[in-house]
Amino acid sequence: MNKGIVMKSVGIYHPEKKIGNESFINHFKNMDETLGERVSHLLTHLGRQERYIADFPNENVITMAINASKSAIEKAGIDPLELDGIIFSTDTPEYTSPSNAILLRDALEASNAHTVYDLNANCVGMVVAVDQAQALMKCNKRLKKILVVGSTMIHHFGLETDPITYGALGDAAAAVILETVETDKQIGFIDSVYATRTDLRDYILMPECGMSNIYDSSIPEEKKRWKWQPFDTEEPESRCGEIIKQVLNENGFAVCQANMIFMTQFSEDAIKNVSNALDYPLEQFKYVGNQYGYTGTSSPFMAYYHAITQEQIKENDVVVFCSVGSGLTAASLLYIAG
Template sequence: MFPFEICGIEVQHGDIVEDNTKYIEHFQKMGKNVEHFFRDIFGRNKRYRIDLKKESSLTLAIAAAKKVLKKTGTSAKDLDMIIFSSYLPEYVAPPSSVLLHYALGGKEECICYDINVDCTGMSTALGITAKYLSASESTNKILIVGCDIINMAADPNSEYSYGIYGDAACAMIIQKTKSDCGLVDSKFWVNSEEHADIVFPGCGFSKLFQVKDPSKLRLRWKPTATVNIQDAAEKILALLKRNNLTVKDIKMFCCSQSVYKFLQKIRTLLSIDKKQSLYVGGEYGYTGTTSPFIVLWKSLQEGLVQKGDYVVIWTFGSGRTNIILLLKY
């Protein structure tokens, strides 16, 4: 085990609430009936949005970070590392983690870096950071923040992306501990032959200032039917087995909230129920990198996860990156 303690986790979502009506009417004008698709396949009922004239992924991230600092009674001066996960950050230079550091008033001796592994970014950050925390004598407390504002880049002609997303940041503080909790095990894998299925910007950065048609910048998305849920379920079971655990030992499966049908299939394959695998995508929309962590936050809010409980995080991202984390809370 790589020991660490989750001191706190908080969520900040946009203030604008949208149901499916806007998107159903939008696609009806194209001759597409997406009501069943949105409700029963993707599992969307509503989603939170930010006002892009006033807010960004950075402002949401700062708000979530301030929330968790206040809730845990932590000073920004106590943070030895700040990590920001996003594949659509407000800025790529300077890193958003540096802007977070400035907004929070962090100390000078603080490692700041951004991570982009698309929807698996925050999970990957936690998996890597847990190991770094064990190896570093000088690092004690780390802030991990994630936020993706994806709908603004979605292709309005594609029902696979436009209207699917919601805007929400998640911030988590972890610290060293001698207690029996932390990262028990992890599994990373990638199916890179699917690298062209989801692409942003659609034209590539080298052509960013050459394109005359703004639609060429949009998120290019092919249907996600190739996601191998059977394979993910088998890998989850194998990970549990090598740690002498069974599905019944896991208090919560914090799974990707991208497609409700995928979660239903995972539930069937693992023989788990709704209380063991919360679905929040119907309320929040799909929030990308923060997706499974909003499930964890919700589980803690509702008292479904307690100290000493085992938690599994499973999610996937474009280029078909995949990650499973086995945690002891």
């Protein structure tokens, strides 16, 4: 018998406030007619239609994470007291002390969750966090159930003049519950491949001025927000294709043997390019970035949630998660459904 680490459930949360493209296009048109046109093209290219924006100050990454986690706990049919650990992935932490995971644990009354910490790998964070959780569970017999949550509230910290952080992203959280099962089958998380390059390290910065300058009143507020300088996404897209293929091939699967692939939901066009490069059917990638905007760390799991809800994944299905975080780090994660 081996240890298999499977996903017992997935839950998501999005704020109530839904915003369509029109409102953002008008926002930028009011600044500059040409900019409005460009934003309209950008949103079409990325495959956006709607997104949800957190109701500040009533909502933040922690409240969204609580809601997504409660949904995952309910779907798993477990008691929060069964959780042994909580990992919180975010690049918009509400606090750096204590960890957001501690505050989530408190709200869930998950009093037996002792392995509790935050992780930040930006938009690839939740993929990395799930990979870590499964590794810790394989190595530490005390960890039978871990909650991994990804939550981002980027709009609030963005610039009104930036089409990406203001218009193309959405606020949301996703949560998965990982469980250790004893099995003689090859199920659960199998392997992961990472690929990092650093030449784009200063294209996406938060805060642009660096945190140690945040109290300097001579620095304009806009430098204390997200900087998102557009870059050519061709290389990151082809890198995603490569590491999806690698994680499958090196574990005995051809790409066509994957039943579904859940990629970053940043751009529908990027998914089409990876689909073409891998000669893999577009319909087996799930795209939900049109409904939620780009929700960063949670985004591949927002897509996974929809696939689970629509019963598109059955036992023994081969699944790959793949995303890219700023800087850039890409990661692919191979999973066989339990």
